[in-house]
Amino acid sequence: MRAWLTRLLQLERREATAVGWAFMYFFLLLASYYILRPLRDEMGIAGGLAQLPWVFTGTFLAMLAAVPLFGFITTRLPRRRFLPLVYGFFIFNLLLFYGAFQVESWHAITARVFFVWVSVFNLFVISVFWSFMVDLFESSQGKRLFGLIAAGGTAGAITGPLLTALLVAPVGPVNLLPLSALLLAGTVLCIVQLGRWADRELVAASPQSNEPLGGSILAGLTLIVRSPYLLGIALFMLLFTTLATFVYFEQAHIVAQSFTDSAERTRFFALLDLAVNTLTVLTQLLVTSRLLTRLGTAGSLALLPVLSGLGFMLLALTPVLAVLAGFQVLRRAGEYAITRPARELLYTVVDRETKYKAKNALDTVVYRGGDALAGWLFTGLKALGAGLTLIAVIAVPLALAWAVVAYWLGYRQAALSRPEH
Incomplete structure (x- = not known):
């Protein structure tokens, strides 16, 4: 039975322990986040739709402050120390928010800060997770294993909104924060176990893995500016976030x-997340590794841009809740099951400093910078009289440009992964 399962999942014997801990790590991480996501989305609407561009801008500014801090930590601390420190910081933050929400007079400002914080938390902890994965596994391993590892995150992403949908009414939204913190604490154990596996299996091939990265605290940004490859990833991220923000708005x-009641909106968001993640985990377990192997990084990266172009066309023709929900389910499932593992493969061909510092800057500052710019662009178009239909039409050529950039990046990754490089 074990041999059959190993063949089905395309695992080698020495990889099984690491993949098991990575699967659990991502499960706990996304379960923790997806308990918070419906609360964040509801707070975004409750705070007023007109405030969303300002909130997105605040998130971007928070990212600008966080990236040099992360660079400072990674420059001076080895991986086995800075990874638990990052997660410990966010656990402490969650408990602080739980306390702040108990003060009624602080509720409005705490809700806005919480929206920004969750948006920072989401990108930061997931970026750090994938930096760790691309540091542990090579490109050829990633094509086989990243879909399976990502399925652990999707299982957590199903569990999180399910817990929220079941518990939000009887216990209240704020009382879910300690549960989220407890799940996040479990990731630290997984980090320790993966570190021990790496010491046993990888230390001979990569003795520098337990050393601080060194370099400048702003190295992530300077590495991007100096590399056409990383600038291509930055453009990919900007087009991705622009279209994702258009859909979000x-x-x-x-x-x-469609809904006037806060609890109904929270429930809708939770059920939407549940549908997305159910489809995602099925795709990750049955399709992702085979798709990445057959289409390669280039073809896999180009799939979501093409799907997005078609989705915006349909949304332009019929801008109603059912179409939006269907588009969101397919778009987000494609992002998590195919685009994210394929995008992480782009970093398997770069050095360790780039994997942690440049990747983190791309996943946070560039990502949220694109969010902020797209938020103001959406608001500006609305102010000029553009309706949802026209904005969806404008998104179609952006999706096509995104597809071209995606294919070029996949082509470059394949070239850089060849032995002569």
């Missing part, structure tokens, strides 16, 4: 028109 407007 359209979702906020359509959901606000």
Whole structure:
């Protein structure tokens, strides 16, 4: 039975322990986050749709402050120390928010800060997770294993909103924060176990893995500017976040028109997350590794841009809740099951400093910078009289440009992964 399962999952014997801990790590991480996500989305609407661009801008500014701090930590501490420190910091933050929400007069400002914090937390902890994975596994391993590892995250992403949908009414939204913190604490154990596996299996091939990365605290940003390859990833991220933000803002407007009750909106967001993650985990377990192997990084990266172009065309013709929900389910499932593992393969061909510092800057500052710019662009178009239909039409050529950039990046990754490089 074990041999059959190993063949089905395309695992080698020495990889099984690491993949098991990585699967659990990502499960706990996304379960923790997805308990918070429906609360964040509801707080975004409750705070007023007009405030969303400002909140996105605040998130971007928070990222600008966080990246040099992360660079400072990784420059001076080895991996086995800075990874638990990052997660410990966010656990402490969650407990602080739990206390702040107990003060009624602080509720409005705490809700806005919480929205920004969750947006920072989400990208930061997931970026650090994938930096760790691309540091542990090579490109050829990633094609086989990243889909399976990502399925652990999706299982957690199913568990999180399910817990929220079941518990939000009887215990209240704020009382879910300690549960999220407890799940996040479990990731630290997984980090320790993966570190021990790496010491046993990888230390001979990579003795520098337990050393501080060194370099400048702003090295992540300077590495991006100096590399055409990393600049290509930055453009990929900007186009991705622009289109994702357009969908998010359209979702906020359509959901606000469709539901008047806060609890109903929170439940809708939780059920949407549940549908997305159920489809995602099935795709990750049955399709992702085979798709990455057959289409390669280039073909896999180009799939979501093409799907997004088609989705925006349909949304332009019929901007209603059912179409939006269907588009969001397919788009986000494609992102998590195919695009994210394929995007992480782009970093398997770069050095360790780039894997942690440049990747973190791309996943946080560039990502949220794109969010902020797209948020103001959406608001500006609305102010000029553009409706949701016209904005969806504008998104179609952006999706096509995204597809071209995606294919070029996959082609470059394949070239850089060849032995002569």
